[in-house]
Amino acid sequence: MKIVTIFDDHLFTIHYQNEIENEFDRLLELWTDVSFLIAYAKKNDQKNILGFVNKILMDVEQIQDFLENLNQNNHPFGFYFEPLQNSEQVKLLAFQKGKIRQNQLRFYAIKIDENCFLITGGAIKMSRKMIEHSDTLNELKKLIKVRTYLQTNGVFDNASFYELIIE
Amino acid sequence: MTTKEKLKALVSKEKIDTLKKNKDRIRNREMLRESQQIAIKVLLKLDELGWAQKDLAKEMQVSPQQITKIVSGKENLTIETQVKLQNILKIPILASYYEYKMTNKEKVL
Numbered sequence: 001m002k003i004v005t006i007f008d009d010h011l012f013t014i015h016y017q018n019e020i021e022n023e024f025d026r027l028l029e030l031w032t033d034v035s036f037l038i039a040y041a042k043k044n045d046q047k048n049i050l051g052f053v054n055k056i057l058m059d060v061e062q063i064q065d066f067l068e069n070l071n072q073n074n075h076p077f078g079f080y081f082e083p084l085q086n087s088e089q090v091k092l093l094a095f096q097k098g099k100i101r102q103n104q105l106r107f108y109a110i111k112i113d114e115n116c117f118l119i120t121g122g123a124i125k126m127s128r129k130m131i132e133h134s135d136t137l138n139e140l141k142k143l144i145k146v147r148t149y150l151q152t153n154g155v156f157d158n159a160s161f162y163e164l165i166i167e
Numbered sequence: 168m169t170t171k172e173k174l175k176a177l178v179s180k181e182k183i184d185t186l187k188k189n190k191d192r193i194r195n196r197e198m199l200r201e202s203q204q205i206a207i208k209v210l211l212k213l214d215e216l217g218w219a220q221k222d223l224a225k226e227m228q229v230s231p232q233q234i235t236k237i238v239s240g241k242e243n244l245t246i247e248t249q250v251k252l253q254n255i256l257k258i259p260i261l262a263s264y265y266e267y268k269m270t271n272k273e274k275v276l
Contacts, residue, residue, distance in 0.1 A: 002179045006186070009171070012178060013185075025185055032192070032199070034206035034240030050207065057203055061196065067189050116171050155173045 001149060003118065007070065010077050012112075013119040014146055024107070027122045031060045031105060044126055056124060059103045059166075066166045076115040081162040084108070084130070107164040108139050110147060112155075117162060120146045198243055205252065205260055206240035212256045226255045 002015040004022050015022040021029065030036055037053045046052040066080075107122040121142045123135040130136035143161045150156060192199065213223060220234045227234070227248075236242045237252070244252075246261075253260040 002181070003174070003177050004179050004181055004183045006183070009175075012174070015179075022183060022185070025183070025188065028185075028189070028192075032203075032241065034203050035210060035235070035238040038207070038210050050211070053207060057200075064189055064192055067186070068193055112171050112174050113169070116174070118174065150174070150177075153173075153177055155177065156170050 001146070006119075007077075010116055011070075011119070012117070014121070014142075023121050024119055027105075027107070028060065028063070031056060031063075031124070040124065056104065059105045062103055062166055063105060077117055078111070078114040080166070081109060081111065081117055081164055084161040084163055103166045105166075106136075106139075108143055109162045109164060110143065110150065111160055111162050117164075118146065118150075119164070122164075195243075199241065202242055202244060203240035205244065205249070206238045208258045208260070209252060209256060210238050212258050216256075223255070227251050 001017055003012050004015050005012055006024055013022045013024040019026055037056055038049060041049040041052040104125045106125050107119050109117040109119045111117055121139045123139050127133040130140050221231050224231045224234045249260045253264055259265065
């Protein structure tokens with residue numbers, strides 16, 4: 001695997017050996033591919049296929065705008081990422097309050113420091129917990145694999161997992 | 168050495184064009200939205216007809232790869248392609264679809 005730079009010093013992503021593109025580019029391509037989205041909606045038993053596809057296409061545009069405006073914002077990158085476990089707990093609370101997070105797309109990342117993150121992948125969030133859907137479970141495995149790679153290369157002993165949430 | 172410095176020692180020198188590609192997508196957003204909506208109509212109609220993408224390729228006399236591009240919703244489709252899709256699948260893509268219907272309605276009335 002290779003680590004490549006999206007934003008100097010702040011945002012990096014992985015380019016896995018078996019993939020043509022790095023994870024960030026691969027996901028933005030995938031989430032804007034209508035034939036993929038329709039197949040995904042069917043596979044995940046979505047009753048309103050048209051509604052699902054249009055919602056994801058809108059969510060991707062939100063990510064595109066977020067990325068475009070990122071260097072104009074003054075927040076450290078840590079502002080946009082939430083610790084994985086906490087966010088799942090928050091989501092439960094939010095769900096109970098009727099405030100489900102709107103954007104269904106997630107990038108998963110390892111925190112290097114407050115202002116520096118390494119994106120390991122992403123998924124369409126279909127379940128509350130990552131282990132409840134095969135896609136997010138796979139993303140969890142990728143996070144662990146990359147953490148092991150970083151540990152093996154002496155970057156750190158321990159690292160926590162984060163997700164990028166855009167609202 | 169900080170954690171970030173250790174990470175940066177591992178980072179590839181390869182330059183990626185993620186930000187440029189993102190700018191292009193935003194600049195072409197209106198076109199892409201239209202292309203996406205056409206792709207949705209095409210795929211849902213294929214389902215309704217029970218056609219595979221290769222059936223559409225045959226009807227349109229194009230390669231299956233061309234259909235793959237159309238249904239990805241990322242292509243800047245030519246008017247010729249749009250007319251073919253509209254006529255073969257009987258789906259509304261261009262204003263002419265409605266204009267034809269209106270004209271026929273007027274004739275009936």
